[in-house]
Amino acid sequence: MAERIELAIPGVNPFLPHLATLKWTLDLTPDTKLLNVELLDPEVRKGFQYKPGQFAFVSAFGIGEAPFGISSVAYRDEGLEFAIRRVGTVTAGLHELEPGDTLGVRGPLGNFFPLEDYRGRHILIIGGGIGMAPLRPVINTIVDHRADYQRLTIINGARTPRDLVFQNEFDAWARSPDTELVLTVDRGDEGWTGRVALVPDVVTELAPSPENTVAIICGPPIMIRFTLERLKGLGFEDHQIVTTLENKMKCGLGKCARCNVGDRYVCKDGPVFTFQQISQFLEEVG
Ligand code: FES
Known part of the structure; x- marks a missing residue:
């Protein structure tokens, strides 16, 4: 029987990025930009509900995707925002985008600050x-x-x-x-x-x-x-x-086992944890 995959947005394949448009950018520091993006599909936009602490994979098409904490607040309805520091090929590709360009967003993923x-x-x-x-x-x-x-x-x-x-x-x-x-x-x-x-x-x-x-x-x-x-x-x-936590992530859905702390997945059980939880997970695996 196929394993059940929890859908961040009901009816939407969580492995596929949603298409989005870059609305504007703001230079936060010499190597960090804030990207404000809008999801193209109005239904996806409506379903993309998130809370502080959750993250999403952002993709520069033809280059790759990487996970970023979501920096905006959903209820302000000002667009999805990601603060991205230029540290590698994906982030460099995202920094090169111009307003009006298309990018991908996969999420929202993970838990949140309660x-x-x-x-x-x-x-x-x-x-x-x-x-x-x-x-x-x-x-x-x-x-x-x-x-x-x-x-x-x-x-x-x-x-x-x-x-x-x-x-x-x-x-x-x-x-x-x-x-x-x-x-x-x-x-x-x-x-x-x-x-x-x-x-x-x-x-x-x-x-x-x-x-x-x-x-x-x-x-x-x-x-x-x-x-x-x-x-x-x-x-x-x-x-x-x-x-x-920011352990190396690939799928973001608890499927690839790349991001564990003890036997928990940072992408699915986290990324938000108390230090009590972290010590407990590490103790459990000895
Ligand atoms: S990133 Fe694949 S299991 Fe967490």
């Missing part, structure tokens, strides 16, 4: 570099529903000031009530008057209380490793710290 469960809690967001891409919809959802959450603290780090993504949204985030946006860079430049410090050191300096707080972190593995240590030093427990 933001409804975090209502009434303080939210600490820690992002490094392009790790901010899947965190932007989390921030914007909280900013748009500000009364549902307690204090919002955003720590955003990058190598240099030019590498800070979503700079055009910093004012809106910082103006949101009871919100602190803390920017930090590894290396400043002549115009930078802000912090020059590594993200884990900023966490130690700010010393956020773990009381009724959820920490959501995403960034380079080394940043996550040291940030995790610092958070635990402040009294955060594994179940209060959430991340989104």
Whole structure:
């Protein structure tokens, strides 16, 4: 009997990309662009419902596809957005596209940040570099529903000031009530008057209380490793710290076994996990 494949959109083959048009792009940093795309088929567009944390494969036809966290929020209805850093052939192909060009989008895939469960809690967001891409919809959802959450603290780090993504949204985030946006860079430049410090050191300096707080972190593995240590030093427990993983993915549908953590698939069981879940999966397989 054929194995059942869960369909992201009922009636639509999840292995085939949906055709989409590139509406516009925005240079976020010298090597990162925001792509705003519109799915061509109105029925697919309607069915493409997603939540912060989910991802999709984006394809440059004739080159290939790669997975990206979705950076927009569905309810704003402003198009699907992906922040894409130029790191290889697929991302280079996507960077070369011009508004009006056709590309492919396969998804939405994976689980999401359970933001409804975090209502009434303080939210600490820690992002490094392009790790901010899947965190932007989390921030914007909280900013748009500000009364549902307690204090919002955003720590955003990058190598240099030019590498800070979503700079055009910093004012809106910082103006949101009871919100602190803390920017930090590894290396400043002549115009930078802000912090020059590594993200884990900023966490130690700010010393956020773990009381009724959820920490959501995403960034380079080394940043996550040291940030995790610092958070635990402040009294955060594994179940209060959430991340989104980026293991090598090919199918995105739990079929190719390329993306496992323990015996779970990042593409299907994740990519969003608490550190309690990650330790448990790793313990289960010894
Ligand atoms: S990417 Fe194929 S199983 Fe996860």
